Amino acid sequence: MSLKNIEIRGGRVIDPATQFDEAVSLFIADGRIAGIGQTPAGFKADQVIDGTGLVVAPGLVDLSARIAGNIDAELEAAVAGGVTTLACPPDVNPIIDEPELAERIVRHAEDVSQVRVLPVGAMTQGLAGTMLAEMSLLRDAGCIAVSQGRGLPADTKVLLRALQYAASCDVPVWLQPAEFHLSKDGIAHDSALASRMGLAAIPVVAETMGMQNVLSLAWETGARVHFTQISSAEGVALLRAAQDDGLPVTGDVAVHALHLYEQDIGYFDPLTRFDPPLRGFEDREALRLGLADGTLGAAVSAHTPRGVDVKRVPFAEAAPGATGIELLLSLTLAWGESLSLPLRRSLLPITARAADILGIDTGRLAVGQRADLVLFDPLAQWTVQENALRSAGKLTPFLGRTLQGRVMKTLAGGQLVYERG
Numbered sequence: 001m002s003l004k005n006i007e008i009r010g011g012r013v014i015d016p017a018t019q020f021d022e023a024v025s026l027f028i029a030d031g032r033i034a035g036i037g038q039t040p041a042g043f044k045a046d047q048v049i050d051g052t053g054l055v056v057a058p059g060l061v062d063l064s065a066r067i068a069g070n071i072d073a074e075l076e077a078a079v080a081g082g083v084t085t086l087a088c089p090p091d092v093n094p095i096i097d098e099p100e101l102a103e104r105i106v107r108h109a110e111d112v113s114q115v116r117v118l119p120v121g122a123m124t125q126g127l128a129g130t131m132l133a134e135m136s137l138l139r140d141a142g143c144i145a146v147s148q149g150r151g152l153p154a155d156t157k158v159l160l161r162a163l164q165y166a167a168s169c170d171v172p173v174w175l176q177p178a179e180f181h182l183s184k185d186g187i188a189h190d191s192a193l194a195s196r197m198g199l200a201a202i203p204v205v206a207e208t209m210g211m212q213n214v215l216s217l218a219w220e221t222g223a224r225v226h227f228t229q230i231s232s233a234e235g236v237a238l239l240r241a242a243q244d245d246g247l248p249v250t251g252d253v254a255v256h257a258l259h260l261y262e263q264d265i266g267y268f269d270p271l272t273r274f275d276p277p278l279r280g281f282e283d284r285e286a287l288r289l290g291l292a293d294g295t296l297g298a299a300v301s302a303h304t305p306r307g308v309d310v311k312r313v314p315f316a317e318a319a320p321g322a323t324g325i326e327l328l329l330s331l332t333l334a335w336g337e338s339l340s341l342p343l344r345r346s347l348l349p350i351t352a353r354a355a356d357i358l359g360i361d362t363g364r365l366a367v368g369q370r371a372d373l374v375l376f377d378p379l380a381q382w383t384v385q386e387n388a389l390r391s392a393g394k395l396t397p398f399l400g401r402t403l404q405g406r407v408m409k410t411l412a413g414g415q416l417v418y419e420r421g
Contacts, residue, residue: 003029003031004047005034006028007043007048008027008051009025010025011055011056013026014056014365015057015058015365016345017364024036027045030414031413032369033365033369034367049409051375054376054409055377056375058352058362059083059363059372059374059410060084060329061086062300062354063086064087065301065325066303066304067117070392071112073391074305074391075115077323077390078113078325079417081325081407082418083301084412085115085118085355085358087119087144088120089147090127090147095122095126096138097122097125099140101119102121106141106142113417116412118144121135121138121146129155129158139169144359145172146172147176147228150176152178160221164223166223167221173223174228176227177210177211177227178207182202183206185200186277187201188200189202189278189280190202193265194262197268199315202277204232204283207230207231208235211238218247218249224248226251227252229253229302230290231279232279236251236287236290236295239296240295250297250357251297252297253290254274254300254324255327256322257287258284258335259284259334259335260284261280261281264397268315270317271395275321291335292345297349297354299350300354301324305323305392306322306393307392322393329376330382331398332346333404333405334404351363370413372411375410376407376408378404380404380408382403382406406420407420
């Protein structure tokens with residue numbers, strides 16, 4: 001397919017990485033950005049896109065989107081959400097513990113979409129927490145990192161061997177810090193509310209003990225560690241202290257945890273069951289501030305498509321997770337607005353800072369950069385409705401809520417892959 005020369009005219013171009021924010025034209029040639037503001041020499045547009053009233057920003061980078069299963073529907077949901085690069089955790093069906101599976105996901109995404117899908121390989125075979133997976137082969141097959149999925153291995157010796165192996169082949173390790181014995185069988189934040197509701201609890205110390213163990217082993221092994229979906233004020237504080245001590249460790253937060261807290265469970269609403277669980281109000285506020293000051297590098301959709309059969313059931317029986325990739329932009333903008341951040345700063349955790357965690361050159365606007373772009377209306381309001389979501393899993397606790405900021409067009413590799421009708 002031949003690529004068009006495209007001029008995006010009249011939009012507000014924002015590059016969060018450099019804090020550039022001006023109303024200028026942006027030019028695309030051969031799938032890459034050819035100019036910002038000034039027309040490149042000899043450039044002739046095959047297509048002009050009217051950006052009037054729209055923000056032109058880097059395509060969003062999502063560090064946690066489970067797209068296996070109905071991968072085509074989830075890729076459609078990704079571009080409808082403005083996401084052009086995503087990492088897929090290993091705890092999908094089938095588990096990404098073999099190089100062939102990782103290669104298949106990458107190839108399929110390339111065949112049906114220009115979205116860059118970066119698999120995260122399983123740290124242990126079958127995520128069973130006993131035998132290590134072939135991390136070097138998973139890396140060679142395209143995995144951006146390895147992970148144990150939700151939680152940590154029960155055996156700390158396995159965790160040590162995994163970090164040693166990962167360090168030896170320079171593979172980043174992404175871990176959701178939940179100490180196995182303190183978190184297994186729990187479904188809600190350990191609080192008076194959980195006690196009144198009779199819900200098995202997961203205490204904050206499960207997260208902090210898990211983090212402390214991992215941090216100690218990271219110092220020992222030199223492994224590159226990223227904590228996924230930190231959920232508590234104490235977790236943010238631990239991460240900040242480790243960074244201040246010079247450990248190159250990073251973390252992210254699920255975007256829903258910037259807006260919801262344990263009271264949103266309401267009367268056992270199964271749509272609000274997550275892993276890690278929604279925690280207290282003070283935790284939510286610490287997560288908001290930790291993302292703003294950069295302690296938490298990225299906000300992630302934690303996209304986990306769930307069907308009615310496993311979600312519209314009693315709370316204790318509901319599968320954790322919800323659809324989220326189509327809400328990532330609006331919920332991140334709402335977080336930024338709640339802290340009175342300028343738009344260029346609000347976009348950082350889902351563009352350049354997320355790309356920095358991945359260690360790849362994306363999430364920025366610069367001449368020569370691959371033309372992954374999202375055009376969105378920052379003032380447009382929309383109501384989250386099941387039948388309007390493109391994901392195969394259409395359930396989220398934000399159903400019925402009115403959000404602001406709507407994706408109008410998405411370009412990936414210089415091709416228009418989504419346009420709102």
